[in-house]
Amino acid sequence: MMSLVKNEWMKIFSKVSTYIFIAFLLLAALGTAVIDLKLSPDESGKDWKQELKADIQEQKKALEAKDISDEEKAMIMEEIDLNKQLLADDINPDLNTNWTYMAEWTTSLTSFVTLFVVIVCSSLVSSEFSDGTIKQLLIRPYKRWKILLSKYITSLLFAALLLASLFIFSYLIGIIFFGNGSYSDKIMDPASFGEFSPVVVGEYFVDMIVYWIPGFLVITTIAFMLSTLFKNQALAVGISIFILFASSTLNMVIQSFIGKYEWLKFVLFPHLDLRGYISGTIEMFDGATLGFSMGVLGIYYLIFLALTFFFFQKKDITN
Numbered sequence: 001m002m003s004l005v006k007n008e009w010m011k012i013f014s015k016v017s018t019y020i021f022i023a024f025l026l027l028a029a030l031g032t033a034v035i036d037l038k039l040s041p042d043e044s045g046k047d048w049k050q051e052l053k054a055d056i057q058e059q060k061k062a063l064e065a066k067d068i069s070d071e072e073k074a075m076i077m078e079e080i081d082l083n084k085q086l087l088a089d090d091i092n093p094d095l096n097t098n099w100t101y102m103a104e105w106t107t108s109l110t111s112f113v114t115l116f117v118v119i120v121c122s123s124l125v126s127s128e129f130s131d132g133t134i135k136q137l138l139i140r141p142y143k144r145w146k147i148l149l150s151k152y153i154t155s156l157l158f159a160a161l162l163l164a165s166l167f168i169f170s171y172l173i174g175i176i177f178f179g180n181g182s183y184s185d186k187i188m189d190p191a192s193f194g195e196f197s198p199v200v201v202g203e204y205f206v207d208m209i210v211y212w213i214p215g216f217l218v219i220t221t222i223a224f225m226l227s228t229l230f231k232n233q234a235l236a237v238g239i240s241i242f243i244l245f246a247s248s249t250l251n252m253v254i255q256s257f258i259g260k261y262e263w264l265k266f267v268l269f270p271h272l273d274l275r276g277y278i279s280g281t282i283e284m285f286d287g288a289t290l291g292f293s294m295g296v297l298g299i300y301y302l303i304f305l306a307l308t309f310f311f312f313q314k315k316d317i318t319n
Helices: 002-012 016-039 048-063 070-088 100-123 126-129 134-136 144-178 201-229 233-258 262-266 290-314
Strands: 185-187 198-200
Touching: 002 126, 002 144, 016 100, 016 144, 048 070, 048 201, 100 126, 100 144, 100 201, 100 233, 126 201, 126 233, 144 201, 144 290, 185 201, 201 233, 201 290
Parallel strands: none
Antiparallel strands: 185 198
């Protein structure tokens, strides 16, 4: 088995696209760091606590204006309460370190990892048919399921490599641009939109990645399954990418009808992104729980994996 995995690994790294994917992740991490640096206020030499206290005083003065509306007054009072809570909990709203950069940007860059892994997975088997090398592969003294399993293991290892590369690039670039912060620093939830929602930056980052992995694993397995179903590499890759990009739209459509058709809660797409359970920023249907979503993903994962090996065992390679 190890020799098969090693052979598949060498095949992946014999392609120029593999190095392009890794280089793109480096450039993406670098580009987002530059954007974050440009968007971040210059806080060098400033006392953020004094700045917040000054803001509170200005906001209180604004409340005394005669022509202020009730709506404006309510908004200003909310801002005052938020600033007071930040001071009480010792949370710097403008904190910018490598960890805050990773929490805000690296968690979004994982979508590129998904895209690149889908492209590789959907071509692992279909490319053998397109190139006509499948016969030479199957005449080797290994059972079909072992050959397929080696390809699947290799795809997961490649996914782990891309993810690790993204983390390393982001961490080091974050230190260069923003300095080395603390894992335990408190920040506002990046998606809190002005509400008081403190999180520990390191824990938040880890949670965002951990909750992303199950859906990523299912998408990867779908791409791998399509690679075994279609002999045409372009078709397998095209359909896999279409499913990847259409999944968010299908999720919104399905969720809009779940109230009327309860059986739709068992459809895959509303459960692909579990990060909605962390901050509530991603729409989840009423009654959805993490355990239920994990169960749905687990069932689909096993079904896709079983279909992949079943069809590969039965596939005709004479043509």
